Amino acid sequence: MHNTEVFKRLEELAKKPYDLTAPSALLVEDRLRKYSAAGPGLRLSYGTQRIDDEVMDALQRLSDECGVTEQFRTMCTGAVLNKIAGYESENRQVLHTACRDIFTESPLEPIVTADVKQQLANLEIFLTDLGTGKIKNGNGEIFTTMVQVGIGGSDLGPRAICESLKAYALPNRKVHFISNVDPGHAREVLAEVDLSRTLFNIVSKSGSTQETQANEEIVRSYLQNAGLDPALHCVAVTAKGSPMDNKENYLECFYLYDCIGGRYSTTSMVGAVILGFQIGFEAVKDFLRGASEMDRHALNPNINENIPLLMALIGIWNHNFLDYDSVAIIPYSQAMRNFPSHLQQCDMESNGKSIDRNGQSLDVKSGPIVWGGAGTNGQHAYFQLFHQGSAVVPVEFIGFVEEQADISDSLASIDSQTKLNSNLLAQSLALAIGRASNNPNKTVAGNKPNLLLAAKKLTPEIMGTILACYEAKIIFQGFAWNINSFDQEGVSLGKDMASKIISKLVETKQDDDSVEALLVDWFLNKGNC
């Protein structure tokens, strides 16, 4: 990538990026209207980035030369893109998009989509039976609570989505999540639920994730101690044929596939079961529809008509050319407070790579550090550094015109949603424009790139659209960097070492001068270390 002409062109342009602090910089050439785009239910404003027409032309060329949207199409149609050519690797298709390609007669990859439809049909029956009371607990009562037990992709995405859509929850339905192997996590959640009315949705593709196994053991023991039959309270989401694929131990089993990675599994049964429990099957379909519409939108090779492509390429401009190493995602929505944590996983696990798809060392930086949280809260926390710090952090704002609740209990002349949005728009402009002052302590440098993703209201459908938008953005960047965004080989080392260390933590001290033993002794504050 580093030696291509378009890369050099962008390096040249990066020496003099557009100055957002110049007089009327955001007004010239109808800039705010020009640098905006529309997609399904979603709109993007990016005039507050340090870009101009020359930069955008070069980014379009970069996208074309890397075949970004073409590759996306081959991905959606079932190409084996999760691989490193010439080396042992996972060699899998990448088909999370098939999970929502259910609204057409001609899905891009019909085989997986057909199975997905079957899973959804099973889920609909299951949810109906929970609603009618055909499925009940031992006392003949309906279930009111679902606790998802899973970690990583089986936790972050589903949790973020359920929180975002809590305003749409069915009456008397609550959801919780247990992820961490820290036993305090399970105890905290289990102390809050009525076990007899609770279903546990155990989610692990392999059926052998350490944390999830440990927490399932705790859950089953709590159920048994309460005189309840775990098999009637546990549901499984796992791969066909895994140790968890066993209806003797689970009330129901839902399936996922090798072609769907954990961090892209939110629209599979990994997310659909608990979301369906919370907001009902029809709302899950709305959620999937929103995602599906974004997937179709993302096929468009023209960056002006493709929101995730715009976001991906602007991200590359900021990261590889303007040299900003992180990106902050700030939804001005308390309901979406944990969505940045999901994206942190989805992005950093996908694009935290150092080799290309042929196993060669990369000659450019790959994925940035991704972090964030809800606004306005961030304004009272880390925004000081955005405005006056020595680091530059590009910001991706997400905002909604209307609040979720369909109620008009405005208690003041100006309602809270309006206050929220005034802050959102103000931050976008303040970061870009800055402020001159005779007092250096009041001076704000400006030129902090940011973009604004906006929708009318955070509905299930829009949540699906935003999720799929970010999935596509992340994958587009991986295609541009020519990396495999679908494996995570780096995490195996820590797992291997942990299994060595665990024996040293439980054994009494022997003559062992390995570094593992020395660190264990230091940690336990024993011996001479």
Add this chain to the structure above:
Amino acid sequence: MHNTEVFKRLEELAKKPYDLTAPSALLVEDRLRKYSAAGPGLRLSYGTQRIDDEVMDALQRLSDECGVTEQFRTMCTGAVLNKIAGYESENRQVLHTACRDIFTESPLEPIVTADVKQQLANLEIFLTDLGTGKIKNGNGEIFTTMVQVGIGGSDLGPRAICESLKAYALPNRKVHFISNVDPGHAREVLAEVDLSRTLFNIVSKSGSTQETQANEEIVRSYLQNAGLDPALHCVAVTAKGSPMDNKENYLECFYLYDCIGGRYSTTSMVGAVILGFQIGFEAVKDFLRGASEMDRHALNPNINENIPLLMALIGIWNHNFLDYDSVAIIPYSQAMRNFPSHLQQCDMESNGKSIDRNGQSLDVKSGPIVWGGAGTNGQHAYFQLFHQGSAVVPVEFIGFVEEQADISDSLASIDSQTKLNSNLLAQSLALAIGRASNNPNKTVAGNKPNLLLAAKKLTPEIMGTILACYEAKIIFQGFAWNINSFDQEGVSLGKDMASKIISKLVETKQDDDSVEALLVDWFLNKGNC
């Protein structure tokens, strides 16, 4: 700073930092024992940093030349350190340490500490009265729930502490937090509590924080609609003489001072009232004692005997010399999951600055980007980038030998706490050492600096110690960079712009071609934009 001899010396040393991936790199010269330190209840291991004796000597010199611990002592004794010389600035003392300097006959700053003792005495009476039922609701019932309404420093620190110590909660006591001006936040929390048994602790130093005012209005309206008297359900924590200092509107008023900034206010009444409601007055005193012991420990100018000073200087080594722009804080403790968010504020708002204490532009980078979350969860999310990404992220691990719950309900041959800690220690080593492989996809480069802060158990006292340790670390870095870590002038610009924009959001469109009006029109998807 850039021109000092010691800075140049460190720049020179940074060209060849210690190689953690060399054979036996962590074993030579008894490295793990040598590079460890002990403080009150807390221990630090930093052999997995890219440092050696020469680096540590130079860092000690840097600390001495900047007078880091001397300045800390003058801070604790009441010097006016919150200022920019020669320019309009806050000109205040910095005395959060006085909030916990209550265990000695000779506090470092006796005036504020005397007032703090009076506040604590009032709090003890208040909490006793809540316990005995002398303070009751209108129906003669005791209060079981406290909701803190506050944002920024009035939210993040108190919330992180209350979550961390939930295992020590008094029976039938729950706490919640409302911070965001997003009306969905207040609605979500208010839907979960029994209003008649709930106290609302409204926290705002100025008494006029936009978000907190808006949420207090919502709370009072909910109380009134439920037929309850807001004055009997609301408590205030504010500055003396603020609009909130009015016992006609509040059941009780507790005070804080100009010399305590929001992000350093957790050990003041801002954190003590709700923590006391949750875990009782004596446990709050334990919490304060832990913080006070760390403050005394932090006065030691010898880095080998000062944990926060070690952490501050190693942080500077990583940030200014090895050029790593962020730092991740990863407690292997679900209870501490939100502590990194508090530190994010405390650090980035303190040290996200571009001028020195004389108003001159800095010639070195100031505060890094701070982020993180609980382990093992991070291992299933962003650790892939730590191990194989192109960015290097220094990690600060926090771990506890024992779990919080005093119960032995181990359900497996190896309990979950042991599994948790095996992962903690494994990650520290894996990041440092890496892994060689013939398969480039399995190769892990190593040399990722990390440190490990360890304690026996996460008690109230240790939580206080860890909090004060990080406060001191952040302040030490500010002293070394010669910046004012105690103001936040950069955040005012967004507030000013928000008040301009709010009128445009509520007005019907007029002829207005300001950038604010154009962005509002785009956001509302109206007009020609």
